[in-house]
Amino acid sequence: MSEREREEMTASLHAVREAVRARSHPRPEPAFRARLREEFRTGRFSPRRFRPAPWIQRPQAWLPLAAGVLLAAGLVADRGPDWQVIGAHGDGRVLVGEASFGAGDVPALAAALRRGGRIRTQGSLTLELAASGVAAASFGPDCDVRLSAPPGRFLGRRLTCDLAGGDAYFTTGRDFRGAALEVTTPDVRARALGTSFAVLRHASGSCVCVMEGRVRVATIGDPAGEAVEVPQGMRRVVGTDRSGETLPILDDSVHRLHEQRAAALGWLER
Numbered sequence: 714m715s716e717r718e719r720e721e722m723t724a725s726l727h728a729v730r731e732a733v734r735a736r737s738h739p740r741p742e743p744a745f746r747a748r749l750r751e752e753f754r755t756g757r758f759s760p761r762r763f764r765p766a767p768w769i770q771r772p773q774a775w776l777p778l779a780a781g782v783l784l785a786a787g788l789v790a791d792r793g794p795d796w797q798v799i800g801a802h803g804d805g806r807v808l809v810g811e812a813s814f815g816a817g818d819v820p821a822l823a824a825a826l827r828r829g830g831r832i833r834t835q836g837s838l839t840l841e842l843a844a845s846g847v848a849a850a851s852f853g854p855d856c857d858v859r860l861s862a863p864p865g866r867f868l869g870r871r872l873t874c875d876l877a878g879g880d881a882y883f884t885t886g887r888d889f890r891g892a893a894l895e896v897t898t899p900d901v902r903a904r905a906l907g908t909s910f911a912v913l914r915h916a917s918g919s920c921v922c923v924m925e926g927r928v929r930v931a932t933i934g935d936p937a938g939e940a941v942e943v944p945q946g947m948r949r950v951v952g953t954d955r956s957g958e959t960l961p962i963l964d965d966s967v968h969r970l971h972e973q974r975a976a977a978l979g980w981l982e983r
Contacts, residue, residue: 793863794845795827800976805836805854828862834879841976846888848872849977851969853880864892871895876914882966882973884909884925886981896921900951902931904940909974911966918952922966932957 801807801816808814809825809832816838826832826842834840834856843849844863852858856879864870870892874881883894885907896903896912900919903912908926912919921930923943930949931940943949943959948966951957974981 793865794847796823796829796842796844796850796860796863797980798823798826798840799843799849799980800839800841802839802841803837803854805834805838807838807840808833808835826860829860831857831859833857841973843977843980844886845980846886846982847892848886848889848894849882849884849973849981850874851882851973853882853969855879856881864889873897874912876912878914880911880913880969882911882969884970884974884977884981886977888982897933900933900953900955901949902933902940904929904931908945909970911970913966916953918950918954920948920950920963922948922962922970924962924967924970 798819801819801822803816806813806815807822809822809830812825814822814825832840832852834852834854837854839851839853840856841849841851842860847863850860857877858879858881859875859877861871861873864872872892872894874883874894874896876896876898881896883896883905885892885894885905889907892906894905894908896905898912898914898919900914901912901921903910903921905926905928908928909924910926910928911922911924913922914920921928921943923945925945927945928943928949929940930943930951932951932955934955941949941957941959946962947959948962949957949959
């Protein structure tokens with residue numbers, strides 16, 4: 714280090730020292746001095762008092778809560794209508810899961826079916842359901858079906874039904890627009906975007922009867938996986954051997970679908 718550099722460093726240190734000396738030294742408050750003297754004398758130092766900021770000033774505390782509230786509100790707003798029982802006709806029982814109901818147990822049956830579930834009709838009983846503004850579903854005697862909850866208002870716009878056996882009838886309503894209805898049997902998968910149709914599943918195979926609109930019917934296990942579009946007034950028949958043909962609709966399906974529409978008209982608001 715050169716002589717000049719030493720002189721500059723000495724001058725800088727002197728300037729810093731003078732600046733420190735020039736700073737004011739306010740005297741501590743008497744209460745603080747007394748407390749500090751007592752703590753040094755006894756050796757017992759008071760713990761530091763820490764006051765956390767109010768929660769409203771700590772985003773890490775309220776942001777997760779706000780996000781949870783918004784998510785819950787969104788789920789509630791998106792939930793579609795419940796299924797309602799609009800008819801239970803004939804002699805027999807309805808099983809919802811493992812619970813059994815008679816045709817006259819409508820309030821209890823409706824409570825069990827609000828969000829769908831596994832439904833089995835026994836005897837000659839026919840069950841009719843409707844989700845306000847969305848769809849009507851009817852299940853004939855000796856039907857074994859698993860029905861989903863009605864589609865949401867904005868998300869999850871899909872209604873599904875797995876039909877193991879029996880006859881099922883569907884008619885969509887005004888608020889079904891933009892949703893999809895998919896019915897699956899061991900033989901076929903039928904997909905509709907707004908229509909009135911029946912799916913019949915028996916020992917020989919499955920039949921999809923379309924009274925209104927169009928339904929795309931795919932054969933389960935078909936290597937090609939191509940769906941056949943069935944127009945109104947026609948039906949698609951697929952046997953257990955996976956052979957299929959398109960024929961005119963069955964008169965009985967037309968009759969039952971008209972009955973369903975008349976019974977559910979006020980619910981569907983078509």
